[in-house]
Each structure stands twice: as structure tokens, then as C-alpha cells.
Amino acid sequence: MTLYASWVHGNTLTVESPENLARVGHFGWGVDMETISFKETWIHIPLPTPVIVADRRTNLLRVFLLFSSDGGRIKNVHVYDGSSIIQEFNDLFLEGEHLGALNIQNTFNLAHPHTVVWGVGISFFYAGGGGFEGGHGGHLIVGAAGGDFFHLNSIPESDHITGIDHILSGG
Numbered sequence: 001m002t003l004y005a006s007w008v009h010g011n012t013l014t015v016e017s018p019e020n021l022a023r024v025g026h027f028g029w030g031v032d033m034e035t036i037s038f039k040e041t042w043i044h045i046p047l048p049t050p051v052i053v054a055d056r057r058t059n060l061l062r063v064f065l066l067f068s069s070d071g072g073r074i075k076n077v078h079v080y081d082g083s084s085i086i087q088e089f090n091d092l093f094l095e096g097e098h099l100g101a102l103n104i105q106n107t108f109n110l111a112h113p114h115t116v117v118w119g120v121g122i123s124f125f126y127a128g129g130g131g132f133e134g135g136h137g138g139h140l141i142v143g144a145a146g147g148d149f150f151h152l153n154s155i156p157e158s159d160h161i162t163g164i165d166h167i168l169s170g171g
Contacts, residue, residue, distance in 0.1 A: 004058065006048045007146035010066070016042040020128075022136045030099075030144070035072060035128025035137035042125050045145040049119040058149040059113040060086065063122050065106050065145050068097040072138015076125040077108055082118030087111060099143045113150070120147055 010030035020039035025032045074094035079086040098106040128137025
């Protein structure tokens with residue numbers, strides 16, 4: 001088995017409801033944003049996805065989200081392949097500083113490896129708190145997001161991907 005890691009900088013994220021933010025800034029070290037008190041939003045990050053490596057489709061094992069949250073929390077993390085959901089991690093209460101190292105708060109292991117077809121995206125739901133001076137809610141920094149992929153080194157020749165026709169036929 002050959003393992004691949006693919007990461008993207010936090011500056012690539014997209015905020016679904018920017019009207020719920022008091023401030024967003026893009027910096028060399030990531031994205032720094034604050035929600036308006038008691039406002040929430042989905043945030044989306046596309047991962048560079050090695051769909052086919054050495055004539056074989058890759059499999060996704062886990063995704064990572066390097067973040068720091070103060071006064072708010074991440075409630076949900078959803079992982080997609082194109083428009084199809086791979087796995088949902090719900091009823092979370094993720095807060096604190098998780099920018100500098102991988103840990104249980106920023107690592108999301110899939111229940112089963114997923115064979116990638118299109119491209120992987122991470123969507124997460126951020127809920128800002130309230131009561132901060134000036135009406136600002138949660139403070140969130142996103143430094144990077146990534147994923148671990150693998151493919152088998154030796155598979156039967158009949159299982160190799162031989163061209164675009166095979167891919168388009170659903171193979």
C-alpha cells in the first residue's frame with residue numbers, strides 16, 4: 001500500500017453565509033474570522049485530490065482540519081466526493097487551539113476507506129457564541145486542511161484503469 005497526503009492552505013476556504021461574519025481576513029498563515037453574535041455558517045474547503053495514481057483509483061482514509069476557535073465551536077464536519085456525501089461527523093463540540101499538531105479534535109477518520117471518484121471537499125458548520133464586546137461572536141482561524149489517501153501497490157492487471165472510457169462507464 002502506498003500512502004499519499006494532500007493538503008491545502010486555509011486561504012482556499014469559502015464561507016457559505018458571509019453575512020453572518022463580522023470580519024474575515026486572509027493572511028499568509030491562514031484565514032482569521034469572527035462571526036456576529038449567535039450567528040452560524042457552513043464553511044467549505046476543497047482538497048487537492050489524487051483521484052488516479054499509477055492507473056489505480058485512490059482511497060481516502062481520513063481528513064484533517066487545522067483550526068483555532070475561541071468563543072464558538074465546530075458542530076459538524078461533512079466529507080464529500082464531488083456532490084456525494086462520504087461521511088458526516090455530527091454533534092461535535094470542537095473548540096480551542098488545534099493549529100500546530102494533529103490530534104483527536106482535528107482528525108476525522110472515516111469508518112471505511114472511500115474509493116475516490118471526483119474530488120474531496122470538507123464542509124464544516126461553525127456556530128459563533130455571543131456576548132462579546134461590539135457584538136462579535138466566535139473567533140475562528142483556519143490554517144490548513146488535508147487528507148490521507150492510499151492505493152494498493154499490486155492489483156490484478158484486469159483492475160487497472162485503462163482509459164477515460166472505463167471511467168465514464170462507471171468502472
